[in-house]
Amino acid sequence: MVIQKRKLNKVKQEHFREHGGLLLFDRMKSEKGLAFTVFSEAELIQVTDNYDNSRILGKGGHGMVYKGIVKNNVPAAIKRCFLVDERQKKEFGKEMLILSQINHKNIVKLLGCCLEVEVPILVYEFVPNGTLFELIHGKNRALQISFSTLLRIAHEAAEGLNFLHSYASPPIIHGDVKSSNILLDDNYMAKVSDFGASILAPSDKEQFVTMVQGTCGYLDPEYMQTCQLTDKSDVYSFGVILLEILTGQLPLKLEGSEKQRSLSLLFLSAMKENNLDAVLVSHVKGQESMELLGGLADLAKRCLDMCGDNRPSMKEVADELNRLRKLSVHPWVRVNVETEAECLLVGESTTPYEIELSTGYPADESDDQPMNPRSSYYAR
Incomplete structure (x- = not known):
């Protein structure tokens, strides 16, 4: 069991390096304000009850998504991708750094990832009301x-x-x-x-x-x-x-x-x-x-x-x-624009509709x- 555990840890370390995990860690240390988490495989297994079917949020051609509660009691959508090509493997850490810094109200926030598996796992913010x-x-x-x-x-x-x-x-x-x-x-x-x-x-x-x-x-x-x-x-x-x-x-x-x-x-x-x-x-x-x-x-x-x-x-x-x-x-x-202009010229007060227009x-x-x-x- 000890030998098998050592072999498993070695495989995890290889996957971690292969996906650019060392680059991620170095940048996260130098930029302490970076809101991004590198999760362990054990953490994600725990929060998804070992990827239990009851946790499935959706399934598509590129992966399966599970719901889990991650650190600080934050609900998250955890995506296990089915495959990733060689180019993505080499650039994964670098691309995760870029994606993690995207902060826009109309884009789902990427909270973190897990790199010690053969195909990296992505962790997004949970969005509740469907599509x-x-x-x-x-x-x-x-x-x-x-x-x-x-x-x-x-x-x-x-x-x-x-x-x-x-x-x-x-x-x-x-x-x-x-x-x-x-x-x-x-x-x-x-x-x-x-x-x-x-x-x-x-x-x-x-x-x-x-x-x-x-x-x-x-x-x-x-x-x-x-x-x-x-x-x-x-x-x-x-x-x-x-x-x-x-x-x-x-x-x-x-x-x-x-x-x-x-x-x-x-x-x-x-x-x-x-x-x-x-x-x-x-x-x-x-x-x-x-x-x-x-x-x-x-x-x-x-x-x-x-x-x-x-x-x-x-x-x-x-x-x-x-x-x-x-x-x-x-x-x-457009039909009544001239009429509205005349009303404004004679001192009409601003209406809610005019506020909407502006x-x-x-x-x-x-x-x-x-x-x-x-x-x-x-x-x-």
Whole structure:
């Protein structure tokens, strides 16, 4: 037993070095304020009851996620990845350092990792209210979320992705943007998740990935042809999410013709025929003006351009969604703008509606929030 224990410890140490654990420890010592924890395998086994089935939060093609209570009584989502390639093994410690320093309200916080196992385990903050996918297609669909709330969630997710693309150093490409990777917190605020499986934007544009990864229905056609992942690949996938919000349909169906199976092809065909109304979900048409829906459809169309260079950046997407949110609050703004100006000139007092116009947010958003929060988590 002693010999076996020594062998096991040796294997753990090898895995730890292989995944860049020494680099992590050195940086954590030099930067004492770094909010990141390197967990032992024993710790994670304990907090998940040896990865008991009752602890499973979700399962996807890339790993299994369990709920556990880690240090300082913090609830966490613990992800055991199924595999990791050789490039990721060599760069894992370095990339974890970069990801651990990302702090944005619309991005799930990476709390730590475990490196003394063959495939590293990631530990994220726990986000309780399911996913955008569930709001549109799944169990939470019964909550009847308003279109303005879905638009807000999309805007927040776009802000999170824009942060990864523009403000992380080096920039981070998500690589698997989809509605099931947009989690919702206690207040139904969007948090982009699963960026731990993403890649750092290559400094050399000639770097290519060896295998196309992602989710069918969301994959950028240009990426599938070139095997080169860019920030515009994330933009394409986000365009598909906008289609889900507009149409209430799944990105990919298993039956029907090629055009009917692919939501992107169905939408682009409707736009080409100037027949957007045919693909819009019925309750959305009743809630919002066609000016707003047309603006959102046009943004989605630009995101889905076959040529990545022609697509907007995530910053442009976020800015346009912010503009559309203001239009959602005030569909009559442009029609009555002259009348309002005249009222202001004769000394009318500022109304709540004018406050909303200046900020882009309703004076009271309480009616915009779901009343039945639930505790769940969705893993891809």
